[in-house]
Amino acid sequence: MKPFVPLFLFAFALAAVAQEPQWATFEGTADKPGSGKTVVLVSGDEEYRSEEILTQLGKILAAHHGFTCHVLYAIDPATGEIDPCITTNIPGLEKLNDADVAVMFLRFRDLPDAQMKPIDDYLKSGKPILGIRTSTHAFNIPRGKTYSHYSFNYDDQGGPWQQGFGRLVLGETWIDHHGIHGKEATRGVAVPEQKTHKIIQGCEDMYGPTDVYTVRLPLPEGCVPLVLGEVLTGMNATDPPVRGRKNNPKMPIAWTKPYQIPNGNKGKAFTSTMGSAEDFSSEGFRRLLVNAVYWLADLEDRIPPRNLVDIVGIYEPLPMGFAKHKKGVKP
Secondary structure, three states, X not given: OOOOOOHHHXXXXXXXXXXXXXXXXXXXXXXXXOOOOEEEEEEEOOOOOHHHHHHHHHHHHHHHHOOEEEEEOOEOOOOOOEOOOOOOOOOOHHHHHHOOEEEEEEOOEOOOHHHHHHHHHHHXXXXXXXXXXXXXXXXXXXXXXXXXXXXXXXXXXXXXXXXXXXXXXXXXXXXXXXXXXXXXXXEEEEOHHHOOOHHHOOOOOEEEOOOOEEOOOOOOOOOEEEEEEXXXXXXXXXXXXXXXXXXXXXXXXXXXXXXXXXXXOOEEEEEEOOOOOOHHHOHHHHHHHHHXXXXXXXXXXXXXXXXXXXXXXXXXXXXXXXXXXXXXXXO
């Protein structure tokens, strides 16, 4: 026989969970370029440990560059634990109301209207956004719901929301793996014509075990490719590139894009299809994302030749893989 648990005790337990902090905040240091500006980093993917990379990115932006950072997570409402397999709950999205820059690393989320509205309001305001890896297919919201047009495969009959948020805002939706997932890693190579661009300043070494994503060429009008993805023959940074069509032409893996959603103001976006917690171990890739935040925050004239991106504290990223996140962790 199962032990009897009084209803009031169960309700008390849920109330206690609800009162726990449901996001992490890193206060910006003073007298830094980002002092006085707020970055909201929104994680929620089952495969690439977005909860780890965005936590460390938030620490770097706060400690080294002065940005106050709020890192949001997919939370199991019953336990208060971070669980990226929960696709329907990311508390704290109202913090976007006061954000200067939004960073998103999401995959196939189906958030309730109350959590989607701050995202929609943010994009209508035309504020800048940085999308990482699976954010090209950030949402998978069934037809008939208020924000179903955000879905990665939305059919807008050729209208502005064709293929959803990814295509309209970031420049692409989910297409396919270009490199072999788990067997062919990525080396980031600067587009020759863009080597002086502020975002890729000091980003000579960009490597990650994630594979190159397929994108349709050319990218939408206004997109400026900055980094190309060289498909490697193996999973090591020293492996040679694959010969043949996979690297001829190389797929863009990082670009800028102007965006404007219907009834909204014009804004700017930066997208990187490279990105996992392991990729973030690459100093060049860390610098790419930090420089992009500066650029989005209109601080590009403050980007030094080699922006400081040293790891803050301990960073031991888990490997990519579905539902292999660290269990029992709370914000």
